[in-house]
Amino acid sequence: MNARRTDVLILGGGVAGLATALACADLGRKVTLLEARKKLGGRAASWTDRTSGQELDHCQHVVMGCCTNFLDFAERVQIAREFSREERLHFLSPEGIRSDFAATPLVPAPLHLATSFLGLKYLSWSDRIAVARAVLDLARDGVRDDADNQSMGAWLRAKQQSPLAIERFWQVVLVSALGESLERSSLASARKVFVDGLLGHPRAGDVLIPKVPLRFLFDVRAPIELASKGVTFERGTTVRSIEGSSAGVERVIVERGQSGQLHAIDCSATNVVLAAPWHLAASLLCQPLQQLLPQVVEMASVPSSAISGVHLWFDQPITPLRHAVLVGRLSQWLFAPNFASVMPEPPPADEHYYQVVISASRSLVGRAREAVIEEVRADLAAVFPRSRAAKLLRWQLVSEQDAVFSVLPGLAAKRPTQLTRVPGLFLAGDWTRTEWPATLEGAVRSGYLAAEAIERSRGSVLSLLRPDLPKNWLARTLLHVRS
Numbered sequence: 483m484n485a486r487r488t489d490v491l492i493l494g495g496g497v498a499g500l501a502t503a504l505a506c507a508d509l510g511r512k513v514t515l516l517e518a519r520k521k522l523g524g525r526a527a528s529w530t531d532r533t534s535g536q537e538l539d540h541c542q543h544v545v546m547g548c549c550t551n552f553l554d555f556a557e558r559v560q561i562a563r564e565f566s567r568e569e570r571l572h573f574l575s576p577e578g579i580r581s582d583f584a585a586t587p588l589v590p591a592p593l594h595l596a597t598s599f600l601g602l603k604y605l606s607w608s609d610r611i612a613v614a615r616a617v618l619d620l621a622r623d624g625v626r627d628d629a630d631n632q633s634m635g636a637w638l639r640a641k642q643q644s645p646l647a648i649e650r651f652w653q654v655v656l657v658s659a660l661g662e663s664l665e666r667s668s669l670a671s672a673r674k675v676f677v678d679g680l681l682g683h684p685r686a687g688d689v690l691i692p693k694v695p696l697r698f699l700f701d702v703r704a705p706i707e708l709a710s711k712g713v714t715f716e717r718g719t720t721v722r723s724i725e726g727s728s729a730g731v732e733r734v735i736v737e738r739g740q741s742g743q744l745h746a747i748d749c750s751a752t753n754v755v756l757a758a759p760w761h762l763a764a765s766l767l768c769q770p771l772q773q774l775l776p777q778v779v780e781m782a783s784v785p786s787s788a789i790s791g792v793h794l795w796f797d798q799p800i801t802p803l804r805h806a807v808l809v810g811r812l813s814q815w816l817f818a819p820n821f822a823s824v825m826p827e828p829p830p831a832d833e834h835y836y837q838v839v840i841s842a843s844r845s846l847v848g849r850a851r852e853a854v855i856e857e858v859r860a861d862l863a864a865v866f867p868r869s870r871a872a873k874l875l876r877w878q879l880v881s882e883q884d885a886v887f888s889v890l891p892g893l894a895a896k897r898p899t900q901l902t903r904v905p906g907l908f909l910a911g912d913w914t915r916t917e918w919p920a921t922l923e924g925a926v927r928s929g930y931l932a933a934e935a936i937e938r939s940r941g942s943v944l945s946l947l948r949p950d951l952p953k954n955w956l957a958r959t960l961l962h963v964r965s
């Protein structure tokens with residue numbers, strides 16, 4: 483760390499660390515951020531495909547219109563214009579029947595999606611009615627005190643949702659939003675997706691898709707803006723241990739590069755924000771701090787859920803759609819990313835790139851990769867007739883086993899707040915208490931909340947979180963929103 487005074491030392495340069503840096507720097511604090519890897523952005527990362535020379539994302543990320551804090555962050559670090567806002571989603575039934583989903587103009591929330599929902603041709607009328615009833619019940623039951631302890635799968639069975647309605651509606655919406663299966667997701671987290679993510683406001687369900695690789699957003703553009711606000715970055719600096727006691731953090735031990743040499747950073751007059759992922763955070767705390775922060779230790783045993791990105795290069799276009807949701811199939815979303823505008827070289831003209839995303843993909847573990855690709859190809863052939871004639875030139879299957887923490891029933895109460903009982907030590911990360919599942923929105927919220935906690939510890943009470951999209955009277959009433 484350089485010799486200048488640092489008010490806030492952030493450990494971890496994912497989106498949570500970057501959001502903490504933004505919030506603190508904008509309050510006039512001197513910020514230094516340490517990141518173990520050479521690149522910032524954490525799980526929101528990209529790689530370079532050697533064959534085409536193109537930079538691609540490990541896995542497609544999208545944000546929704548309801549992600550008010552992420553969108554605020556994006557504006558403030560000058561990356562908002564790098565997203566395209568999609569107001570219409572294309573759902574393809576297993577038989578290839580397309581139903582488009584979009585808010586009906588001038589219809590107030592939460593009824594703005596009713597026309598699209600009633601037009602879902604691949605659900606029977608009795609299922610459509612049963613699902614609509616259950617969505618309203620979910621809004622009510624999901625705020626009950628025990629809602630976080632109930633599994634969504636069990637709740638749906640109690641609501642007598644048919645297997646087809648579960649497969650073709652509930653799984654489609656929730657598995658990709660929560661990154662977890664219905665059995666392993668809590669009722670409260672499912673309610674969040676429907677009430678805040680889809681029904682609360684006509685624009686809440688818009689999907690924002692990056693127009694550039696994630697690295698451009700979080701490793702290039704955001705850091706440039708943050709540096710202009712005085713934030714210092716130390717990439718390739720691995721935190722080995724945070725040392726201290728109930729009196730506060732004394733020092734942070736780091737290794738720069740692969741030197742093997744350890745350096746101590748004196749933190750007796752610095753606020754330290756631990757922004758590493760949930761499965762690693764506790765391991766960075768010395769023994770006395772682990773004893774003081776049992777919630778952080780407990781989070782290390784929260785299981786991960788995997789997400790897989792299947793990268794496919796065809797010899798011809800397989801669909802004119804830029805994105806599509808595949809219903810009732812292993813392949814859940816198809817995207818056709820095109821980052822040509824920011825690449826030094828255009829992509830080869832004879833290759834057409836697509837990415838299939840499979841959330842909660844633990845079922846792929848142990849399966850031969852070729853068998854997975856075969857099934858994905860069969861999925862695409864079933865719904866995109868043009869893909870049957872297309873030749874698959876090459877493919878990559880990227881599975882991230884620690885993609886997101888599981889939103890298991892009972893987790894909400896275990897998530898620690900950003901303020902800890904150790905003076906000068908704060909937490910950030912999508913896993914801390916934000917009421918959001920593992921998302922970019924959750925990561926930004928945690929960063930803003932960490933900055934709030936730092937200010938509060940210095941005697942200033944500030945509210946840095948951006949409000950949710952406003953809910954009208956009808957939405958508040960039908961969705962049981964407590965004001």
Ligand SMILES: Cc1cc2nc3c(=O)[nH]c(=O)nc-3n(C[C@H](O)[C@H](O)[C@H](O)COP(=O)(O)OP(=O)(O)OC[C@H]3O[C@@H](n4cnc5c(N)ncnc54)[C@H](O)[C@@H]3O)c2cc1C
Nearest residue numbers: 494496497498518524525541543544721885911912921922
């Ligand atoms: C495959 C996949 C798909 C996803 N899709 C979406 C999506 O579509 N929409 C969405 O909103 N979210 C999505 N997410 C979730 C989203 O990426 C995460 O919620 C978010 O990036 C978490 O940010 P974070 O800063 O909390 O954690 P991380 O990104 O994990 O950042 C933690 C940082 O700490 C660093 N670190 C760890 N240990 C040390 C150490 N010892 N010293 C220094 N630094 C350290 C890490 O290198 C990392 O940079 C997806 C995630 C994955 C993996």
